[in-house]
Amino acid sequence: MAAFEGFSASDFDAFEEKKWASHAFNRERLEVKLKLTALGNELKSGCSDGLSELQMSLTEERPSIFNQHQVRHLTLFFFRNEKERRSLGGIMDKAKSIADIVQDTAAHHRHINMGVRVGHQGLEAGLWLHKDAWVDWKNVVQRCSEHWERDKLGEVVEDLPDSVRFGRGPGLAADSLPAKEVGPDEILGGFEDAEPWTVFGEGFERADPLLESGELTGKLAGLFFALVPLHKFIGWRRDNDFHQLKEVIKEQKEKAVRKFKSLKKGDSVRVLKGLAAGHVGVVDSIERKGVVKVRLGAMVVSLRIEELGKP
Numbered sequence: 001m002a003a004f005e006g007f008s009a010s011d012f013d014a015f016e017e018k019k020w021a022s023h024a025f026n027r028e029r030l031e032v033k034l035k036l037t038a039l040g041n042e043l044k045s046g047c048s049d050g051l052s053e054l055q056m057s058l059t060e061e062r063p064s065i066f067n068q069h070q071v072r073h074l075t076l077f078f079f080r081n082e083k084e085r086r087s088l089g090g091i092m093d094k095a096k097s098i099a100d101i102v103q104d105t106a107a108h109h110r111h112i113n114m115g116v117r118v119g120h121q122g123l124e125a126g127l128w129l130h131k132d133a134w135v136d137w138k139n140v141v142q143r144c145s146e147h148w149e150r151d152k153l154g155e156v157v158e159d160l161p162d163s164v165r166f167g168r169g170p171g172l173a174a175d176s177l178p179a180k181e182v183g184p185d186e187i188l189g190g191f192e193d194a195e196p197w198t199v200f201g202e203g204f205e206r207a208d209p210l211l212e213s214g215e216l217t218g219k220l221a222g223l224f225f226a227l228v229p230l231h232k233f234i235g236w237r238r239d240n241d242f243h244q245l246k247e248v249i250k251e252q253k254e255k256a257v258r259k260f261k262s263l264k265k266g267d268s269v270r271v272l273k274g275l276a277a278g279h280v281g282v283v284d285s286i287e288r289k290g291v292v293k294v295r296l297g298a299m300v301v302s303l304r305i306e307e308l309g310k311p
Helices: 009-013 023-044 082-093 098-103 133-145 147-158 184-188 216-234 245-262
Strands: 055-058 074-079 113-119 121-128 165-167 198-204 270-271 280-287 291-296 299-304
Touching: 009 113, 023 055, 023 074, 023 113, 023 216, 113 216, 121 216, 133 147, 133 216, 147 165, 147 184, 147 216, 198 216, 270 291
Parallel strands: none
Antiparallel strands: 055 074, 074 113, 113 121, 121 198, 165 198, 270 280, 280 291, 291 299
C-alpha cells in the first residue's frame, strides 16, 4: 500500500475550470484520487476511534451522471456503512422524486460524513452535512427541541479547536467564523436552506507547505478526532434516534418481505434507484435474500426488492 506523501501544484491544477467537463484530464484527476486513497487508508488506521465504524469512499474522477458531467473537485469521505444506508434508503427516497434521485446520485450528499475535498484552490476537511442528508439534520433539530439538548450541542461545539470554522454554502468561505462563536440557534436554523453544505472544518490554501508533506495525515487525523463528538451528536443512529425511524425501518422491512413473496417471474416492475431509475422492466427470476433479477430490454440486472416499485 502506497504511503501518502503530500500533494503537488499539479494536483490542484487538475481542477482548473476548463478541465471540469473534459475526459482528457481523467489521468490527472486519477493521480489525485490515488493520493486521496492513500491518505484515507492512513486516516482510517490512525484515527480508529473516530472512523472505525464508518465506510471510506471517494467521488468519481471522470465526468459522469454521478457528478453532473463535471469534476470540480474530488472528495474522500467516511460515512455510514452499506447496511445502515440500505435500511435508510427507502425512507430517504420517499422524500425525493425519481427525477431528483437520478439528477443527484452522490452518496455523500445523503449522509453526514467526515470528508476531505481537493479542488483548484486547495483542500477543505471536516464534518460535512448536505441539505439532502435530512435524516441526520432533522434528527439533531428534533433532539434539540429540548433546551438541555440544545445547551449540550453548544457545549460540544464550544469544545472544538479554535481552528475549526463553521460555514454554509459550497464550502468554507474565507470569512467563515470560528465554530465556537456560532450559537446553537444559528446552527439548527439553516440546514434545509444551505446551498448546499453545512460544514465544520478547516481550509488549507494550495500554497500551504503542510499540503506538500505526509504530515497532513496527522493534522487531519487530529481534526477528525476532535469532530467525533459532534458527528455522534448530530448523526442518526439506532441509539441516537430522535425522530422515531426505528419503527419505520421495521415496518419497511416487513413490507419488503411481503412484496418479495408476492412477486413472480414475468411481473412488470419499475426501478426506483440507480442509473436505471424510472425504467420499467420484467422480473426474470427471484433469488434469495431479497434479490430480484430484472430484464431491462436485452440486459438483466440484479436489484434488491426495495429498489423496485409498481410500474
